[in-house]
Amino acid sequence: MIKIENLHASIEGTEILTGINLEVKAGEVHAIMGPNGSGKSTLANVLAGRDEYEVTEGSVDFLGEDLLDMEPEDRSRAGLFLAFQYPVEIPGVSNINFLKTAINEAREKRGEDPMPAKDFLKRVKEKSKLVELDGRLANRSVNEGFSGGEKKRNEIFQMAMLDPKLAVLDETDSGLDIDALRIVANGVNELKTKDNASIVITHYQRLLDYIVPDFVHVLYQGKIVKTGPKELALELEERGYDWIIKELEEVTA
């Protein structure tokens, strides 16, 4: 699905990603953990195509295409979805209308007709139910005045509407109460098939009780420094990151 090789990225001259290697295959769930500021969101944003970050080295292959060469909208249309750590509020832009435009522009690019209004509304109903997003929220301006939890649910709602091949969830669990967490996780699990995959960025093992990862990676100073099975998450929660950092220092020493 996606193959990231030796990815380096910097912002305003400071290198943040210092050589990431990661391969995710269809049907897999990968968790990425790591201390604050280690570069998790940077990785997510670079994948989504944010142009503040400059990719200085490396390559990303997404479904056989050179991802780094694509505009953000083309990445989305090719099936990449990023659930933002901090979803922006966009006053005056209707959640539903912009999704309709997004879906129909993607269809137009593929040479398909626009989605009939009836089908679209049916889909809105179905998917907002999936994440238990109040119908009124779906109709409001994008994230405007939404609570933290509502914003995160709205991200998953949009993900469900767009039906991506690879979803990158950047701390979608942060700030969620336990019910919301379950709802969001259920949403993700419902959408899971053998043909799609997800990368779940989180600080908390509790999310991984619901969304069970095939691999857990530790990102530290812009690199993946350790990869393990789902049990690694538990160990990280108990012991923190210091032991990994120590291990690293011993290796380099």
Next chain:
Amino acid sequence: MNETVTLTNKDKFLSHFDLVDFSMDEDFSSDKRKEAMELIQWLDFPTSKAEYWKYTRINKIIKGDYKVSAPENEIEIDLAVPTKNCIVLINGYFSEELSFFDITEGIQFSSLSDAKKSSSILKEKFNSLVKKDEIFADINSAYHQDGAFMHVAKNVQADEPYYILNMVDDSNIISNPRNFIFVEQGANAKVVLKTINTANTGSFTNMVSEIFVEKNAHFEINKIQDEAEDSFQIATEQVVQADDSTFKINTFTLNGAIVRNNLNIDSLGKNTMTYLNGLYPLKGKQHVDNHTYLLHREPNGESHELYKGIMGDSSTGVFNGKVFVHREAQKTNAFQSNANIVMTDTATINSKPELEIYADDVKCSHGSTTGQLDEEALFYLRARGLSKESARAVLVNAFASDVIEQIGVDAVKDEIEKYIDDNYQGIK
């Protein structure tokens, strides 16, 4: 010895009107013309030293080489105006052929020249609101050819919008359209005042409208300025609002090299509601200057002012909104906001809200913001699959939406929405 006569700019400018024949005018109107000509003698064109004209240089306007057109007949054009009532002016003259009316009891809607022959209210109030020391307004009073007249009788509710189309169809035309609108007690009406320019070069439209909104009357005017790219317009609205009345004006400046709007509400009665809204999506080297003046003279008035600019290319926007609250005008609520999106490094905006308050029990606020399109929002939308162009269009639309929502005439709403869609879909 040779005697040389140096013509001033003003003399040259006024000479454009030498050949216009006003002899058919009614006596009261001729008198007003003479008065105005007298005043003009003592006035001069403002320079940028005058505070009121500080950010708008009018040299290009006054140095234009204009002609006054003759009344035209036999024009074939499909105006496709979505209304049953439309007055069409061509180059400042009333076009009987293109205008159409649906006779409604209690509403007089005609050319100004027709009304001069019969309307007693016009005879009584004509030119009573215009500022005497404003040279452009005086020029209009002295040299206007024609315009629209509307008189809505007591308690008459007009559902349909009334259109005044002011069309320029030749190059280098100077015209002085003059409108007079009187909405009697308890009446309700909506007008669309639209300038279109089908020719290309160097015209100047100097329009004046006097508007009376009587006790408990409700009046809305939607002003669409779609001048040619290198034409000029100065539009002056003089408004008075009696007790319990509502007045709303929505100004959309879509095109024109220099457009200046002087919106003056010099008298507001008790318990009045006033909405002044404007949207100026600019491109090229357009220069648009919105000057508003609101005088809260009596208690319990409420005014809302919302002006928004979308500044592209090397355009310049000026907003100067003055609100004056008289010491008698307790419990006044006056809110003013001017927001601008600057799309390029070369576009500029001068925004100057002014509040002058002499009453102590009032709520007044003003705010002015200028910024770029929100990059984060842009990226968010693109990351969800919207093209860069659509994402921009969506954000520009959202920015303009609260002004557009103020429009009470559906056809105008559609027109402005379409304009925004068409013009911001393709920008890079």
